[in-house]
Amino acid sequence: MQALIPDSLLNDLNQMQQRMLEKGLPVLVVFEGSSGRVNGRVNSELIRCLEPRGVLYRHFDPTTIGSPAEILDFVQHTPAKGQLGLFDRSWYSAAIERYGDGDDWKGLDNMLKVSNDLERYLTLNGILLIKIILKSNVSILKEYGSQYGPKMPRRSFLSLDNIDPQKFKGSVLDHVYERTDTEYAPWNLIKIGDIGKTVIETAEVIIKTVNKRLDSEPPPLAMPEIERTFENPRNCLDLNKRYNMPYDEMINDLSDEIGELQMELSLSDRSLVVCFEGWDAAGKGSCIKHLCHALNPRGYDVYQTKAPTEEELKHTYLWRFLKGIPEKGHITVYDRTWYGRMMVEHIEGLCTEEEYRRSPFEINAFEKMMKDSGIILLKFWLDITPEEQLSRFEKRADDPLKAWKITDEDWRNRSKWDAYNEHVNIMIESTNTKHAPWTVVGSNDKKYARVMVLKSVADAMKKELS
């Protein structure tokens, strides 16, 4: 178990890790290539040269990526600040396994677009991405393959790779390479040969790229102004709308219908995400309660968005929300969401101007990934007038059972109504996409809002599951 690389390079690696830790730089090295044993062994050898405390290694079996999480699953395993992440296979293996036969170029291109969006997101969020293809061919493997491990190892998760090497050749791979060799995440081609030489070359690529980044932080990308290109349903909204039908009956019928649709969902390969945003006291809690009451508790979770923890702050912005992405057949209800960045975080100065400006881009790409991986996505904005909010605040303050629900922060937010109002409009006009449109619910009448929410959920499930 001698290290295959010379002591000087070992020192360089250790110093690199040390500097990454000091500067809080997260680095993600992605390994691709046709030979699983080469990829596995090069990773093992690299790890032997690294301080294990800062390394996050993960092997992905592209054939097991079957849940709607799919590409989102990768984001959850990205390194925290100061960590060196090693991905043994990635979204590229997943794409090549699925589209490598070359008979669905459109599907492949969509997946590659998602990959580029993902990599742009990771880069903008401060992760240094190093993509490496360990390139081999039949004659090279014949000469050097046995150095990397037995050709037919025992059938353990330690050695199996479930890759069809045939798909890693020819026009599909060239196409993937061309479409994803971007400015912010270029490919590094390493032709494999003698194992010592290959490991040294790989280590050198990593050291060079990391040190270059540590020596000179790239200038922050100038983000353009947010584009407000989408329709804003708030413009033609009647906030005082009421239903004329009997309320209890409506709620009961819709609840029964949603219960039945949940059973359909549980037997399908889809999942459901319901997002709630809205003014303080607009009725988010009560809508969530009514929705949950229609559901079988075995099949849903409520994700409470709170201030990020220390650990969460070490990761990219959307990382913490990914923990809530539902498995196949399951439902997640988000009580506030990733849209916090486009409202409270920007208004209260909790994010930079640049982070704010890029958030609709990131969010639209993120929601597209959700959509593409089979998630039925609903986003509710519960809208009320400032007068209605005031009356609800006062009612709460007067009720000893509900007084705890109203805090100084609520009054402070209320004093910034105009700023919030403008932010909400910008948010909706920049993220009301076709793949993830907003449902704005006039909520001055609580009962109307609840019925509308249940009806929208039922309609969306019915449409998507039929």
Add this chain to the structure above:
Amino acid sequence: MQALIPDSLLNDLNQMQQRMLEKGLPVLVVFEGSSGRVNGRVNSELIRCLEPRGVLYRHFDPTTIGSPAEILDFVQHTPAKGQLGLFDRSWYSAAIERYGDGDDWKGLDNMLKVSNDLERYLTLNGILLIKIILKSNVSILKEYGSQYGPKMPRRSFLSLDNIDPQKFKGSVLDHVYERTDTEYAPWNLIKIGDIGKTVIETAEVIIKTVNKRLDSEPPPLAMPEIERTFENPRNCLDLNKRYNMPYDEMINDLSDEIGELQMELSLSDRSLVVCFEGWDAAGKGSCIKHLCHALNPRGYDVYQTKAPTEEELKHTYLWRFLKGIPEKGHITVYDRTWYGRMMVEHIEGLCTEEEYRRSPFEINAFEKMMKDSGIILLKFWLDITPEEQLSRFEKRADDPLKAWKITDEDWRNRSKWDAYNEHVNIMIESTNTKHAPWTVVGSNDKKYARVMVLKSVADAMKKELS
């Protein structure tokens, strides 16, 4: 979807949740009983009456609990401070499914002992445990069963329960009841009938028990002094021991052997936990590095024990360590462990006297569970003399590449050498159990320590996997 319980009871439930939140009381309600549809429906109805933000519902399918995590898996899902946890089935269903045929009373009794230890642990850590059996029989189900749901529902995870109701009858159930109806976690028997009546009775049991606890905090259990009953291998340890064999050869041979044993482990239903504790600068990091270098990275994780996060502080003490428990075939290396409570936490006043005194009891029970669920467990204490530590500290301080490794805290800890030394002796003499013995390694010679660690790991794996 009308609530089945009267408004007054609804109010009582909401006030109860509110008080739990204010006082930070975690409550765990465990539901058992022969009828899956009754359990599921009663839980659904209860949840309809609760504020969803504070509820943590979880259904356990006893037949899917196959990994070594097993009973430990339940602990990971216990409620945080202020939360109301609802377990739809629990370790009891798991025990009854496995031992319900009545042909392995010894196995059953061992599992029930583990259950009692677990419940005692949860109780001592501040969780209020409410255990409920929803009792039915054939004639009751014939009369009321259809109120709770269809007898043959569609085959979805929403409805399937995978319980053999036959096993929930007769002598095995009586035996389980008798052995686990403890002072700190008594059973509540609720005979099911009309669904409204059953849900009301269940809600009343929960409200009564929670309010009683909230009204009068039970006096803290007087914990006896820690018993120092086990042998202390430090007493006859030669800290300066060296190996006479060639070091590089030993390390290489042992690494190869461990690599092969890891392949065996990956194909077995066992898993491996290796714990490292020791003096500052005793060489934990370097031993971990050498062990990891022998391993295939696909099969191991390193768990870094750090100061607990805010979220972790809302849970019981061992909760955060459970995240590291390995799946079948996998390995976790703990870089410091749950023994922090018996050293730094007590010395620095980070835990109460009572928490300190009960920790060996808790830890021994916890390690017994690990052992019982198929985990191969190794605990290393790396021992050095104070003189050797001083010389290493000074060497580090002088080396610009290693100076960061030595902090003020290290010097502060060193000034408390005698207190630590006494705590280490107490720790070993109270937790050096037969099921989880300590391996104390004289580490004044670094090379000897590394060889000893690798050899102990190889020997343990060989013995357990043969």
